[in-house]
Amino acid sequence: MRSLKILPAAVALCVVPLAANAQQPLSPSEAVDKIVAQEQAEVGLLRQYAPLVETYIQYLRPDKQLGAVPDGDKYFLGRAELAKGVDLEPLDRDSGVKHKVFGSWGSFFNMEFLPRGFLQMIYLDMNGFDRQHYKIEYVRREFLGEVRCLVFDVDPVKKGDKGRFVGRIWVEDQDYHIVRFNGAYGGSSLVSNYFNFDSWRTNVGKNLWLPAFIYSEEGSVHDHPFRAQTRLWGYDLGHSHQEQELSKVLVEASAGIRDQSEAANDYTPLQAERSWDHQAEDNVTDRLERQGLLAPYGEVDKVLETVVNNLEVTNNLDIQPEVRCRVLMTSTLESLTMSHTIVLSRGLIDVLPDEASLAAILAHELGHVVLGHRIDSQYAFINRVRYDDKDTFRHFDFARTPEEEEAAKQKGIELLRNSPYKDKSGSAQLFLRALKSRAKEIPNLISPHLGDRVSTSWSIASAVFAAQSSEEKPEGGEKPAPNDKPTANAIAALPLGGRIKVDSWNDQLRMLKSKPVGNVAEAENTPFQITPFMFYLTRQGANLPTANPGAVAAKLDTETKP
Template identity: 45%
Template sequence: MKSVRFISSVAVLALTVSAHGQSTDYKFTIARKDFPATKTSSDVPVKVTVSVPLPMLNSISLSAPSVVGGNTVQGRVTMNAPAPFDLEVSLAVDPPSVAKAPASVTVKAGETSTAFTVTTPVSKMVVGGADNLISIYGNYGVTKHADLTILAPVSFDRMVDRVIQREHAFIDNIKRLHPLAETYIQNMQEDKTHNVAPTSDQYFLGRLDLSQTTAEQVFEKDKPGNVHRFLSPFAMLGNAFTRRYVPQGFANMVVMDRDLKKENYYFNFVRQEFLGEIRCIVVDVQPREHAPKGLFTGRMWVEDKDFNVVRFNGTYTNGSNYDSYLHFDSWRANMQPGTWLPSYVYSEESDRKRSRPPFKMSRFKAQTRLWDYDEVHIQHQTELVDVRVENAEDHDEAIRAQAVPVEAERLWERLAEDNATDHLQKIGLLALPGPVDKVLQTVVNNLIITNKLEIAPEVRCRVLLTTPIESFTIGHTIVVSRGLLDVLPDEASLAMILSHELAHIALGHKIDTRLAFTDRFFFPDPDTFQRMSFERSSLDEQAADAKALELLNNSPYKDKLVVAGLFLKQVQERASVLPNLIRPHLGNPLGGKSAVRLAPVAAAAPQLENKVDQVAALSLGARINLDPWSNQIELMSPKHVALLSATEKMPLEVTPFFPHLTRLPSRTLVGHAAQSTVETAEK
């Protein structure tokens, strides 16, 4: 109800009507003659009724016009105005047997749209079926629809053609990239009771170059790095047929075939299966009778969107009686939309009867990891690019004041520390700062607070991305290797490792400040382990051990060090057979056959026993997940698996890889051929 006052023969009534989140202004002209009993300048009550229509369905849209059966498409209903209250839009699929959508969706009050999912069943049709066109209908006030094509499978022969195309594109792509490649090998031996354990080990780290043949710039600690070029995993030394591993043999395992050709192979469909979240077509691959030697033979897994090979498992055919190719299981990860690159290779030989004169095949297990693909992005993480400071005024008296000698010394040491960590990060050896660092920092803070330590500048934690188990300090930065984090059995064991490094910092053990000069880092990457060292003297190590025991005794971990002691005993027990795992790149060894770090903790622990319920150390790869593209790491949340026997403990040992594959979202709509999949093989 509104009121108007007549000043003359007419009056104007102005109204603002709000509905559905929108406002509209209205004006009404009212004549005085319609109110004969009303006096001039008197208020007249007027009743105004305005009818405002409800919003209607404006459109239905789909995220893709077509999809392979078994996949989903995202849909969206959009209204022509915001909903005044929750509105229920009815949905239907025609024909309903081909796809499923919810019977209705709700557009929330104040919103104009909402999403829904269309699910299509896995096609049961044989190769060569027809595409199906369906319509998704929606109704609210009016009816709208969107069409969706459910694509039939392509032929197996066409799929093989696409795989070959994608492999050629993969080879062109990998030639431009130079990731770090690390291989760790454990030679195994079976005893009389059929228990298999490591007897020796080998280790390689280098930057991979696949531009021509397989070459690798090897990082070595004792002599200058050099480039090996071998096509076989073994090299002949001298006149005797002595066998040793070379890095290129394992690096080759990231490539199935440099020139994959249809005429060289038989391709046989096996089945479909999931690797993680990726549905794959499994295909057996065998060289034809008259194909060249050295070709791949085994099995490949092809993801069903773009037909990239995501895994291949087998070996290469031998070229002569003296060439021995190893069996391997090679995995790729989706590191960029549509791009799958090598990430893990597991290799193993365990056939006791396999031999070739004049020598017998070694029994071994090996892990190869690849990372540091995105070199440019990683290097720029710590660079200052296009920074401008205009009209800056410093009002902080402390900042304006010149640093006193103690401050200047601390700043100089911090500069050396930052230069070293920046360099290690730029060449791919140090992980980017992330959540794992924060976990380490929490344990360090527990030690600092409970011991009432005052340390300046603050302590930082970083992770070295290599397998050998080591920890060291770079100034006030504690560095722990990925391999060490993998095998530590519990938090108290981690606290023990960190307490030793924190002790170095608390005792004032300095960094070599020659690293404050950036020209000290102008050397080739493979020379890093020769040019950089953070090894402490034996006296410093002894002092750090004593201080670490004090820190642990005042910490929450005081009564939880039994397993930590067992870990040290396990390291000491296997130091003689796994010297390359125990041997550090940049710091001091954790232990050896005759001595071990924090010996009193080890001495207080019970004896190692071959029992299921005593786990002194985990297997390699148990805790840390590494993103090969960005060098970022995260702690895995592994499922608890009950051990059935003591042989399943495998402390400090190499085990196979089974990564959980996922697909990055695509930036563009994938076409018909790229989306198609194979349900069965052509005969």
């Protein structure tokens, strides 16, 4: 029998210092030689990978209360062809986007983007990072999360040398990988321009650090500025899972074979129909997961399924096959249903302020499931899910008809009214209202790849909230006056990246575990906006540090800077 479930609170984990072994300290010159050699090896190493790359850009305009708010956006999703340099194969619907990074966006920015574009920012210098072209000066030692780093300032030997990096690098002190670099490429001119950026690499295995996140920003608040986030993932698409499945040793049960001739194992026509749809769902989800567009089943999916379970239990639903939840890897805000599989995008989950808001979105999608809105059964044939990656979003389209959307909306209202979230629907209404008010400024963020815009769910929370308010009448019998003004500093929605942490190697998603932020100033309330990346770096278990915590840095601190 099903029962209500409570989502677990995030538990703060303490970091236990690791025992360190002695290591012979390096001279400043030796340390720089190792850094240069490791970075040159990194450029060669990356050529074997073809990760997915997503860049989302927001233009900003000044606001008297909030400082700056979105004023237009751009979006790109593609697969990097690092073996060819910084080429990209676009996956979005816009056939006009060129394979080179953002080459067709020049008119929007009133400038033409360099072909290397944002993807180039995964490299410190593709043309050669060495002593002949750079001055590398030690600054200090610093921790980025659990990773001890040596910090250096980097400048081209020849000032104004076009495309050379100018800025600061953070180098982990075990194998001398550059794990972060912050600055810009030099040599901008009237016809070409490089942007400030902060590029991060994460440890995905022993002695393996790969580019994962890039934050870019340019212009002051009064000079039509923009902010951009670039994310990379899918370096090891499906390989680990496939190898584990193939290498499993299956042992037959020791119990004797039982005669099941009398068991109810046959399929009725209805059960066969459901099984066929289930096969279509599996074919689609497996294909999208292999492409890196759908995250492997994990922690976040279980959180969504907990909320769905609560909606089912309080509405006395027994849905067969059971409803499954999955997460689309993209930042765009969208939701969809494939028969009995509900899919929400990572970006949508990121910006939802609380569980009640999540329940409002899921109630709408669960309405489709309850009403039996099916997936195209042709996808049960495996050949129907074989296509070129670049045709993904033209091949799949799970958007519903207006009639199906209206029916699901009404069913979603019913489910939410009977749920444990009915008394908290005010926050969901606040979220949907904020999204509606920002829709014109972030059209690309709310444009779905596969499903429906979240706007289709706007009226669900509003209807539930209105019904709740009508029941709360004062003794005189009059309805309370509607209050459309949110509470001061109320969090209507979170910035992008507010909930989920992405493993760029295997695409696993995890809920962020962060400390309370305390009071939030009005200018810090930035719904749906881009913010800088800042990461607590860790090492994989197979790559634990063995060096003396201060051996290298202490040597650098006491000697002349290189």
